[in-house]
Amino acid sequence: MTPIEVHGLRKTYGGTAAIDGIDMSVDGGEVFALLGPNGAGKSTTIEILEGHRRRDGGDVRVLGEDPGTAGRRWRSRIGIVLQSATDAGDLTVRETVRHFAGYYPSPRDPEEVISAVGLAAKADARIRSLSGGQRRRVDVALGIVGHPELVFLDEPTTGFDPEARRQFWALIRSLAADGTTILLTTHYLDEAAALAGRLAIMVGGRIVAAGTPSTVGGLAHAQATVTWRDGAGLHEVRTDSPNTVIAQAGPDMTDLQVRRPNLEDVYLDLIGARS
Numbered sequence: 495m496t497p498i499e500v501h502g503l504r505k506t507y508g509g510t511a512a513i514d515g516i517d518m519s520v521d522g523g524e525v526f527a528l529l530g531p532n533g534a535g536k537s538t539t540i541e542i543l544e545g546h547r548r549r550d551g552g553d554v555r556v557l558g559e560d561p562g563t564a565g566r567r568w569r570s571r572i573g574i575v576l577q578s579a580t581d582a583g584d585l586t587v588r589e590t591v592r593h594f595a596g597y598y599p600s601p602r603d604p605e606e607v608i609s610a611v612g613l614a615a616k617a618d619a620r621i622r623s624l625s626g627g628q629r630r631r632v633d634v635a636l637g638i639v640g641h642p643e644l645v646f647l648d649e650p651t652t653g654f655d656p657e658a659r660r661q662f663w664a665l666i667r668s669l670a671a672d673g674t675t676i677l678l679t680t681h682y683l684d685e686a687a688a689l690a691g692r693l694a695i696m697v698g699g700r701i702v703a704a705g706t707p708s709t710v711g712g713l714a715h716a717q718a719t720v721t722w723r724d725g726a727g728l729h730e731v732r733t734d735s736p737n738t739v740i741a742q743a744g745p746d747m748t749d750l751q752v753r754r755p756n757l758e759d760v761y762l763d764l765i766g767a768r769s
């Protein structure tokens with residue numbers, strides 16, 4: 495069974511399409527990233543897949559069921575980290591994670607989950623005393639404590655310091671290695687490149703490109719830009735074969751640079767952020 499299958503998904507708000515007919519599928523054990531600027535429709539898509547929002551059109555199957563009608567048992571098989579942080583004032587981290595574990599038929603060990611999100615030293619701290627990034631880690635802990643087959647992560651690392659992001663990446667990789675399917679949204683292109691097997695870039699409610707982080711948007715065939723200086727001035731050449739260009743340049747070549755487009759270049763082009 496393919497954990498996520500979406501065909502022709504549509505959602506409108508007041509006559510305006512927030513999701514304008516998207517198709518996507520996510521395979522078992524895959525990390526799939528949804529990228530796109532603010533308002534592109536990423537959260538709306540995820541919320542429909544989670545069963546938190548109704549769709550206006552299209553077919554959606556998540557773990558074999560329609561999220562619009564699926565019941566409690568289905569819900570216990572998915573884990574959710576919403577964009578807004580948990581509000582769990584007076585309870586400690588340990589109490590909160592244990593409490594959530596109690597909702598699921600076969601949860602993970604709460605202590606292991608607390609360690610995995612890097613909160614062991616804060617296990618007895620009240621949630622309201624935590625920093626923003628630490629609270630976000632609690633959200634991630636609550637999203638995975640139920641031992642879900644599929645995890646939705648909506649901007650999971652917003653507010654994380656660089657070390658916490660690296661720890662989080664390791665956690666996601668270990669979940670995926672254990673067969674957990676993960677759909678995440680992120681504004682960090684390095685995060686998508688580091689984690690995702692495949693990704694889709696959304697703009698204005700449509701998927702404008704999809705593929706692997708190294709091939710999406712024609713990256714695999716993109717030309718390199720070679721720049722250098724010599725007695726005649728500054729040169730810039732776009733080429734499939736940088737070595738040939740370099741070999742043909744004169745002996746007084748200096749400041750040589752070879753640059754290949756990366757995910758950020760493709761992304762910025764696709765969202766129209768560069769003319």
Ligand SMILES: Nc1ncnc2c1ncn2[C@@H]1O[C@H](COP(=O)(O)OP(=O)(O)OP(=O)(O)O)[C@@H](O)[C@H]1O
Binds near residue numbers: 531535538
């Ligand atoms: N409850 C709502 N009522 C009306 N319009 C909404 C509602 N929720 C979202 N929208 C609109 O739908 C579009 C998609 O929003 P969505 O939150 O899915 O985008 P996003 O890609 O997740 O953005 P961000 O990166 O800012 O989280 C936006 O134009 C937004 O204004």
